[in-house]
Amino acid sequence: MKTLGIFRHAKSDWNDARLRDFDRPLNARGRKGAAVMGKHIREHAVGWKRVLASPAVRVTQTLELACEAARETPPITWDRRIYLANSATLMEVLRDQDGDPPSIILVGHNPGLEDLIFDLVPDDGSSPLRDIVEEKFPTAAYAVLELDIDDWANIEDNCGRLTHLVRPRDLDPALGPSPVD
Structure with a gap:
């Protein structure tokens, strides 16, 4: 058995229209x-052996702040x-891993991360967490x-079970959807 973490970058800033998508930073x-989320991930205590991440600015800032909070x-x-990758590309990134670590956390973007969950977790009604992801993976x-x-x-497709799902609003209601979301 292997353990896969999926962590979507935090909310990005759209205020500077001159920036390329790749260069958008996080907003407040x-x-x-x-x-x-960094503190929660530490407290969840999976013990990630490898972190794979998109180099986009919003991902690098997400990881920097999450790691700082997790100490x-x-x-x-x-x-x-990983940058804007689809599910098939993300699976290829995972297949390419050397050393066969027991746990990997993948940090990137939607819709690829969400689609990866849909491809890995069967749509057979057995996962209420999958149903939540179908509503939105924020x-x-x-x-x-x-x-x-x-x-x-x-x-490969359908080889997984979704065992844990946390959204920022689950930990802090102020981080829930706003009218702009």
Whole structure:
């Protein structure tokens, strides 16, 4: 069995129209959400052996603030393929992992992360958490999947169970949807 964490970047700032999408930073709510989620991820205590992340500014800032709040700085592998990747590309990134770590947390963007959950977790009515993701996998959401595989190279559709899901608003109601969301 392998454990996969999925952590979506926190809320980004859209105020500077001159910035490329890749360069958008977090807004104030995003900075707070990243810190709240970083503390939760530490308290959830999975013990992530590898962090794979998009190098987009909003992801790097999310991880920086989350790690600061968690008082942990794990080694991070920045992989450009994760930036705006679809589910198939994210599975390829996971299949390419050397050393076969027992747990990996993937930090990136929607819709790819959400679609990855849908592809890995069967839509058979057995997962109320999957139903929540179908409503929305918001910014800074964190999910944990248990995968019925012995090697990351074997990751495939329907091999997982969604065992944990937390959204920022679950920890701090002020981080819930706003009229702009």
